[in-house]
Amino acid sequence: MIKYLHIGIDDTDSPDGMCTTYLASQIINKFGDNGIELVEFPRLIRLNPFARHKTRGNGGVALKILNDSKSSLAREIVLNEVKKLSMFDCDNTNPGVVFYQGDITHEMEEYAFRAIYEFITIDEAEKFAKSFGCEIHKFKKGRGIIGAIASISLPLTDYTYELLVYRAPENFATPRQIDYESVYEMDKATFPDTFENIDYSQNYIAIEPKTPCPVLYGIRSNTCEVLKKAKSIVKVSEPVDDFCIFKTNQHTDMHIQYVSKISDMKQFGCYCFSGEVKSKPKIIDGGHMFFGIGDESGEIECGAYEPTKNFRKTVSHLRPGDIIKVYGGIGVQNTFNIEKFQVIELNDIEYKNPVCECGKRMTSAGKNKGFKCKNCGSKIESDEKFPVKISRNLKNGWFYETPVSARRHLSKPLCRMDLD
Numbered sequence: 001m002i003k004y005l006h007i008g009i010d011d012t013d014s015p016d017g018m019c020t021t022y023l024a025s026q027i028i029n030k031f032g033d034n035g036i037e038l039v040e041f042p043r044l045i046r047l048n049p050f051a052r053h054k055t056r057g058n059g060g061v062a063l064k065i066l067n068d069s070k071s072s073l074a075r076e077i078v079l080n081e082v083k084k085l086s087m088f089d090c091d092n093t094n095p096g097v098v099f100y101q102g103d104i105t106h107e108m109e110e111y112a113f114r115a116i117y118e119f120i121t122i123d124e125a126e127k128f129a130k131s132f133g134c135e136i137h138k139f140k141k142g143r144g145i146i147g148a149i150a151s152i153s154l155p156l157t158d159y160t161y162e163l164l165v166y167r168a169p170e171n172f173a174t175p176r177q178i179d180y181e182s183v184y185e186m187d188k189a190t191f192p193d194t195f196e197n198i199d200y201s202q203n204y205i206a207i208e209p210k211t212p213c214p215v216l217y218g219i220r221s222n223t224c225e226v227l228k229k230a231k232s233i234v235k236v237s238e239p240v241d242d243f244c245i246f247k248t249n250q251h252t253d254m255h256i257q258y259v260s261k262i263s264d265m266k267q268f269g270c271y272c273f274s275g276e277v278k279s280k281p282k283i284i285d286g287g288h289m290f291f292g293i294g295d296e297s298g299e300i301e302c303g304a305y306e307p308t309k310n311f312r313k314t315v316s317h318l319r320p321g322d323i324i325k326v327y328g329g330i331g332v333q334n335t336f337n338i339e340k341f342q343v344i345e346l347n348d349i350e351y352k353n354p355v356c357e358c359g360k361r362m363t364s365a366g367k368n369k370g371f372k373c374k375n376c377g378s379k380i381e382s383d384e385k386f387p388v389k390i391s392r393n394l395k396n397g398w399f400y401e402t403p404v405s406a407r408r409h410l411s412k413p414l415c416r417m418d419l420d
Helices: 020-033 071-085 106-117 122-131 144-153 180-190 225-233 311-316
Strands: 004-010 043-046 059-066 096-101 135-138 160-167 215-221 240-248 270-277 289-295 298-304 323-330 336-345 349-352 386-389 399-401
Touching: 004 020, 004 071, 004 144, 020 059, 020 071, 020 160, 020 240, 043 144, 059 071, 059 144, 071 096, 071 135, 096 144, 106 144, 122 135, 122 144, 135 144, 160 225, 180 215, 180 225, 215 225, 289 311, 298 311, 298 323, 311 399
Parallel strands: 043 240, 298 336
Antiparallel strands: 004 059, 004 096, 043 059, 096 135, 160 215, 160 240, 270 289, 270 323, 289 298, 323 336, 336 399, 349 386
């Protein structure tokens, strides 16, 4: 008999409420009431952040249980909870559930990476699932099967954990009652084992969702052990209905594909590449900042958008000739959205007019006529300017990242990167 039953669920929420992780927690509770135990942590798998038709957080959940005499009951519980809690009134909510018995194959792992890197259609996902004997359940259009398959299939070599604390249903869509001072205390006591708790530059409490979903707060960590301590420090003034710890690919840069040249990139993909800054960053109406970057294969426009706040000031210090490595993705406008960048080599040379013997900077005497000094009248016939080393606000080798308040789920923060 096949030992395990894998369960994948996705696309049950909407901008107006619900959260697939909350639905998973309710399923887990009902499993427990019926003597059904998870084999490992439930998984929260984030997919391509630039995918078309993506859900709010673009993440599916996966549960793994023993494939025993209670597996039929487990299926029944899952489908009942999806029918009960999914936001079917929303046109863009199209839940999908997948049951799979057996070991995860190499082909299934490859599919999962495709779901993170590319765009997969519902028909493609359904055909793939059936070819491996998956039992699929589509609700409405059933787009959720795309993420459901990926959530059970993705190998996690690098991973983090997230503690999600849920509200009582009567408090959904009301202001959350979190003691912010206790969040600062928790961050100081547990960082860097926990991270992304606070954006200090904006005084922004990042553990608190800004949507009407059932989540009261979420704490992200490198280990599950520290989450117990973190939860004990955070104080709230409303009842806690439930909590759950998920193993996840969040903050791993798993969405990033490393390419050697710009021409290898495609729209809606996420990449890391190196290139030369071709134009000075400029800010436009709306507060968005753009500049060009290129290599021998072509050029692409890079954008640091208004929600990245002070990161735009960092980007503004770039100048033509700088060599940088950028991380991010290509959106609808074919602009490369920057998540972070590393300075490879700064262009710290500026060519200036020569200095006269009298100590004053000379000015041009006209095209091909050399330079002249307005102070003493001296002239130089050469038109050659002189290289001057200038100070820069950026440093060679350093990484610079968007603030916590604007960071994508999958983007790896510098505190998780080995930068020694």
